[in-house]
Amino acid sequence: xxxxxxxxxxxxxxxxxxxxxxxxxxxxxxxxxxxxxxxxxxxxxxxxxxxxxxxxxxxxxxxxxxxxxxxxxxxxxxxxxxxxxxxxxxxxxxxxxxxxxxxxxxxxxxxxxxxxxxxxxxxxxxxxxxxxxxxxxxxxxxxxxxxxxxxxxxxxxxxxxxxxxxxxxxxxxxxxxxxxxxxxxxxxxxxxxxxxxxxxxxxxxxxxxxxxxxxxxxxxxxxxxxxxxxxxxxxxxxxxxxxxxxxxxxxxxxxxxxxxxxxxxxxxxxxxxxxxxxxxxxxxxxxxxxxxxxxxxxxxxxxxxxxxxxxxxxxxxxxxxxxxxxxxxxxxxxxxxxxxxxxxxxxxxxxxxxxxxxxxxxxxxxxxxxxxxxxxxxxxxxxxxxxxxxxxxxxxxxxxxxxxxxxxxxxxxxxxxxxxxxxxxxxxxxxxxxxxxxxxxxxxxxxxxxxxxxxxxxxxxxxxxxxxxxxxxxxxxxxxxxxxxxxxxxxxxxxxxxxxxxxxxxxxxxxxxxxxxxxxxxxxxxxxxxxxxxxxxxxxxxxxxxxxxxxxxxxxxxxxxxxxxxxxxxxxxxxxxxxxxxxxxxxxxxxxxxxxxxxxxxxxxxxxxxxxxxxxxxxxxxxxxxxxxxxxxxxxxxxxxxxxx
Numbered sequence: 001x002x003x004x005x006x007x008x009x010x011x012x013x014x015x016x017x018x019x020x021x022x023x024x025x026x027x028x029x030x031x032x033x034x035x036x037x038x039x040x041x042x043x044x045x046x047x048x049x050x051x052x053x054x055x056x057x058x059x060x061x062x063x064x065x066x067x068x069x070x071x072x073x074x075x076x077x078x079x080x081x082x083x084x085x086x087x088x089x090x091x092x093x094x095x096x097x098x099x100x101x102x103x104x105x106x107x108x109x110x111x112x113x114x115x116x117x118x119x120x121x122x123x124x125x126x127x128x129x130x131x132x133x134x135x136x137x138x139x140x141x142x143x144x145x146x147x148x149x150x151x152x153x154x155x156x157x158x159x160x161x162x163x164x165x166x167x168x169x170x171x172x173x174x175x176x177x178x179x180x181x182x183x184x185x186x187x188x189x190x191x192x193x194x195x196x197x198x199x200x201x202x203x204x205x206x207x208x209x210x211x212x213x214x215x216x217x218x219x220x221x222x223x224x225x226x227x228x229x230x231x232x233x234x235x236x237x238x239x240x241x242x243x244x245x246x247x248x249x250x251x252x253x254x255x256x257x258x259x260x261x262x263x264x265x266x267x268x269x270x271x272x273x274x275x276x277x278x279x280x281x282x283x284x285x286x287x288x289x290x291x292x293x294x295x296x297x298x299x300x301x302x303x304x305x306x307x308x309x310x311x312x313x314x315x316x317x318x319x320x321x322x323x324x325x326x327x328x329x330x331x332x333x334x335x336x337x338x339x340x341x342x343x344x345x346x347x348x349x350x351x352x353x354x355x356x357x358x359x360x361x362x363x364x365x366x367x368x369x370x371x372x373x374x375x376x377x378x379x380x381x382x383x384x385x386x387x388x389x390x391x392x393x394x395x396x397x398x399x400x401x402x403x404x405x406x407x408x409x410x411x412x413x414x415x416x417x418x419x420x421x422x423x424x425x426x427x428x429x430x431x432x433x434x435x436x437x438x439x440x441x442x443x444x445x446x447x448x449x450x451x452x453x454x455x456x457x458x459x460x461x462x463x464x465x466x467x468x469x470x471x472x473x474x475x476x477x478x479x480x481x482x483x484x485x486x487x488x489x490x491x492x493x494x495x496x497x498x499x500x501x502x503x504x505x506x507x508x509x510x511x512x513x514x515x516x517x518x519x520x521x522x523x524x525x526x527x528x529x530x531x532x533x534x535x536x537x538x539x540x541x542x543x544x545x546x547x548x549x550x551x552x553x554x555x556x557x558x559x560x561x562x563x564x565x566x567x568x569x570x571x572x573x574x575x576x577x578x579x580x581x582x583x584x585x586x587x588x589x590x591x592x593x594x595x596x597x598x599x600x601x602x603x604x605x606x607x608x609x610x611x612x613x614x615x616x617x618x619x620x621x622x623x624x625x626x627x628x629x630x631x632x633x634x635x636x637x638x639x640x641x642x643x644x645x
Contacts (some may be wrong), residue, residue, distance in 0.1 A: 041627030266372030
């Protein structure tokens with residue numbers, strides 16, 4: 001019933017995740033007062049956000065997006081809009097952190113524990129006993145203190161806006177108006193003028209193609225892109241890992257010291273019969289329940305094979321009784337303590353005595369045991385060796401990075417010296433684009449690398465770029481071997497493309513002209529209108545029509561109905577629309593009530609956004625240097641889009 005509302009709710013949540021969560025990962029526990037010596041990109045309350053922090057945040061956001069959508073166009077991830085979103089997220093987090101500090105907000109430890117143990121998003125980080133899974137945390141590159149600080153920070157800054165957002169309320173009148181706008185249904189007739197209907201009759205002359213070729217509007221796509229053949233050298237942990245030697249004795253020592261890490265937690269499978277007697281039951285009720293349990297235990301001691309049958313007939317646990325009392329496998333911490341203690345004291349096949357818990361009286365039969373044994377050294381040797389190599393490589397990286405940085409600068413006319421000194425490979429790539437395309441991946445799709453590579457001085461002198469950090473513990477330097485500037489392609493090379501584009505452009509014009517002519521004719525003579533049968537349209541439900549059509553239909557003022565309009569669908573042509581009337585609103589009191597809660601949530605979100613904008617003014621948020629440049633690019637792009645016909 002509320003598809004529209006639900007869809008927009010998910011959209012808002014997705015936007016918040018993209019904007020807010022990466023900043024937590026990017027900043028961790030280092031705070032927002034830190035700034036590097038590589039230049040600031042924004043200021044919040046006098047504190048700077050550095051280029052490095054921005055680069056790291058954007059890289060993590062891009063990596064997360066690629067993990068979720070492997071086929072995503074890299075150009076989208078490196079667009080000015082995407083980069084500005086990453087910076088906006090850092091600014092937002094800095095603003096909220098500053099506000100939380102000024103307002104003396106804090107997240108108590110008890111709340112951290114409650115959130116960690118109850119929030120489903122942390123399930124993968126919890127052990128069966130409910131504790132912090134250090135191995136899973138390490139796999140995400142985080143230590144327990146870092147995770148504690150990260151979660152505490154998230155909960156603390158969340159309080160800044162939650163007090164405003166959680167109190168969103170609206171009047172009955174405002175809610176009614178919103179509901180009417182959302183649920184209003186209009187009777188519409190419309191038809192589509194598709195460009196392909198006109199393409200068959202279009203055949204450009206040589207003169208028309210030449211004119212199209214010379215049209216300045218086509219200059220961008222007619223130009224072959226700026227590109228180059230490139231040499232580059234990469235220094236990273238993986239390269240150093242291959243060189244270090246690992247002592248066998250050290251591996252065995254590490255195995256013994258970390259044996260718990262390689263031990264699979266023990267799990268047990270049991271069946272039980274529950275005779276229910278809650279903690280609030282009277283003494284007589286508990287006595288009767290225990291007596292029944294003891295009677296069943298006596299039967300089982302004589303005939304243990306009847307356990308499943310007796311469980312089906314007598315157990316008060318509806319979840320397991322139908323399965324003969326089977327509870328499947330469970331680890332420590334999954335059951336109430338008296339039950340757990342009894343189950344983990346049994347051997348397979350044994351039956352416990354009567355065990356009392358807050359739920360009543362149990363009889364437990366242990367049916368299987370798994371886990372609990374450490375993996376052998378041979379089974380985990382490869383993992384131990386990889387960890388050891390990584391640690392040794394990390395120790396060597398700082399010294400190697402300094403040599404790398406100095407060498408590519410001091411001997412800037414070649415990458416061979418640094419490659420020889422550090423035993424690195426000089427790699428090559430052909431047709432590297434200054435503006436990376438959809439297929440460009442790896443270090444040569446990094447914007448900072450490409451900008452340095454195609455820098456006029458570096459390009460003209462075939463000089464090495466500086467050592468550029470493109471990831472954690474990963475440096476790259478590159479140089480151009482052969483340069484090809486952007487240039488307009490010859491007419492003969494693009495003649496086929498010119499014809500296709502000309503036909504496409506002219507067919508769109510023909511569709512537009514036909515739609516406008518039909519609009520004038522049918523408005524004057526409605527009886528001649530060749531429109532299909534009327535359909536109902538509403539923002540409440542998704543129909544087959546394009547979103548531009550629905551938007552145009554719902555924007556026409558009611559007092560102007562019936563009304564005609566033409567909508568531009570871009571490459572899909574034109575839509576000619578006649579809106580006949582508004583149909584009576586059909587909505588139940590229950591739906592009104594439910595939508596009021598939704599509307600209140602949106603209202604609260606709007607108030608929280610307004611409060612955040614006020615905080616930005618209070619803390620004098622300013623984008624500077626590269627941050628301002630990206631913001632200017634986005635603003636220029638938006639202005640261009642608004643002014644487009």
